[in-house]
Amino acid sequence: MMNDVLLINKCNPNEQLEKTANISIIIGQMHKQATCDLIIEVLEKENYINLKDLILKYNGIVVTVEWEKVPNLLTALLKNGLLVYGAYELYE
Numbered sequence: 001m002m003n004d005v006l007l008i009n010k011c012n013p014n015e016q017l018e019k020t021a022n023i024s025i026i027i028g029q030m031h032k033q034a035t036c037d038l039i040i041e042v043l044e045k046e047n048y049i050n051l052k053d054l055i056l057k058y059n060g061i062v063v064t065v066e067w068e069k070v071p072n073l074l075t076a077l078l079k080n081g082l083l084v085y086g087a088y089e090l091y092e
Contacts, residue, residue: 009089017068021089025074027060028083038080046076060085 009021029035036056043049043063053064065073070087077084 009091011067011089013067018066020064020066022062022064022092023070023087024057024062024090025060025077025087026085027077028085030056030058030060035082038082039077042076042080042082043073046073048073048076 011021027035027039039056039061040051040054043051043054048069049063049065055062063073074084074087
């Protein structure tokens, strides 16, 4: 039996704002092409990340971004109607 366990890194935004990290963002309805298209459109328009730093996954996205940009990135996704369930940095 496989365990559904993820290890995540602790983040202190007051100390790590300029640190670049691979942030996983869980987004609903990723099975729909319209959702994937909207994510790309929002990220291109807002210019928060380089699209080469974006990975689309079955349950969301992974982006390489500075911690200080995460709140604005999440706000842009939410304002555009995307169903965001959480954001975290996976422990590697």
